[in-house]
Amino acid sequence: MQKSQHYLFMEALVRRIHTTDLEATLFQEEFYRMQAGLSGELKLKNRLADYHFKSDYFILYNFECMNTRGFSHQIDALLITQHFVLVLEVKQISGQLFYKPAVHEFSRRMENNIEENLPNPFDQAYRHQLFIEQILHQHHIHIPVVHLVVIANYRAKLDVSLETMPILHLSGLPTFLENLSTQFPPTAYQVSEIQSIFLKMKQILPARRQIEPSRLKSGVFCTSCDTKTPMLFHSGYWHCFSCKAKSKNVLLDALHDYRTLISNRISNKAFRQFTGIECRFAAKRILAQLNLHTIGYKRTLMYVIPDEILWINLEFFSYVSRFRS
Template identity: 25%
Template sequence: MEIIQFHEKTIVLQQLQALLPRYAQRDKTYEQLLSIYKRENAGDMGESSLTYYLRLADINDAFVIYGIRLREPNGYFQIDVLVLTPKVCFVIEVKNITGNITINESGQMIRSDKGSSDTFPHPMIQANIQARHLEFFLKQLNHRALPIHPMVVFTHPNVILDGKFTNDDILVSQQLLDRIHQVYHSYHQIIEKPSRLKVLAQQLKSKHEPRKADIIDKYEINRNMVRNGVWCPSCKKTIMNRYYGYWYCPTCEHKDRVAHIKALREYVLLFGDTIKAKQAAEFLGIDSVHIARRLLLKTGAKILGNKKSATYHLDTI
């Protein structure tokens, strides 16, 4: 089994990981952003945890694509995990939630946990919708139709599925290996040659369009609420001080010459990949624009404009 597109954190999750440690908790938007972060992080953990079980499946000439997002006439559709095999294609909807899961008579999913209940859309309906989107997309590519088998996998170790579940394709991650083998071997005909299947996998990957996001703009984040400075990479608790040629952490006494690189990467995630020396000095928490300019030059950033008004492009750091 070959992974064509590995699991990656969504841009929303990356931005929130950069923003929340710097964001003033007193701001009214903080709790909302924290809730979004928890949801995004749960999804990220759920998808990444499936890699172990998919590798165990060890189906010859199978190809895995994580988080593929494809454009269609009316918008986009996204599949958490797509597994292409010569016989059948698996569309896997991943749910990383805890608690007791039941389906009521109206087809709603009910999660009961710690005395409270939440209602969600039926996960199998979601998986079926993604499968139909994929079927249409493959037809648009003029590709021989593979059977598409949707599944829902609950990945959290503390989830409990109600014993009344009758759908074999709603399962916990530990059951995934057996179910994939069962479905795969129920198909007796090779629909697609491995060579053409890999071409299809690469073609789908080439059409992947990652979701774009701008947390700062969308939630109208006040720049003054975002803390400046370089976090200590050792204790991860303290903003470091800049001394002669290095960064120093007053809490754990860690010294580092390149700690500013991670801070600049966080700046790119939050504010874009162009910066001026004055902005860099402010964000890194140093008084000297000259030192900020020197640090930017050491990153290999492309420069546009003259020295004082130069703009530095950080898209390669």
């Protein structure tokens, strides 16, 4: 499952935000919800992988793009068949779910009897549906487009007020798809024709948040244990106080966090501030070893942290020797 840029941002943010930060708990809660969402999407993917489609189909997971008005669409899954196109919105939520159709109010009651309103998933999915329809019309493709909200947590209880709404438990998806195929006869369009329209539009949207670097913990952190004390750099390795692990590659995780949270360009000074290496020349040596692309000259010199920074392996051979030999 491809994680969105926003997911990666939140994942790094909860790792790096100062524990005393006023919004630390808020960020943590948001990330928990995103983790639940991702696990729901994985369940959907597994369920669809198990389903036997009787004709050609294509599924785009986590389909992100911008519309012409400059607003974003993030669709959990877009299922394309010769019969129909289905917008799937997955929810991994617990409790008892209720709906008031007249006022579009979606709510839940938790086990402790606390009630709360949740963002209306039908309106979200319908907004995506309208967008998909519009795109298809622009391409002169006339195929039914429908939306469905899928509840991936089997423990959630759906109130009778939801019975007429396009919502069901994940286990009911195969039956729903069978019924749709019967309801809508096959069109003359090829799945590949429709899929290529959306593949061309697919974008990787940036994270929906930004963070002041001063609100983040600096340092290189151990990935073998959970200690919050930064590792110490000496003799070419990062050493963990707590579990005594030593590693070179943990630096890459720190640089990945920097890239995700702050920028994909880093100066020698920012590198020292973020990693805790005090010596300017040691920092220069380490950065040179990474063989990163650079921009600028002398005082304005910036190192570009690539998307594939975690693919580099510093443990057995250096990046330099690997690519220069």
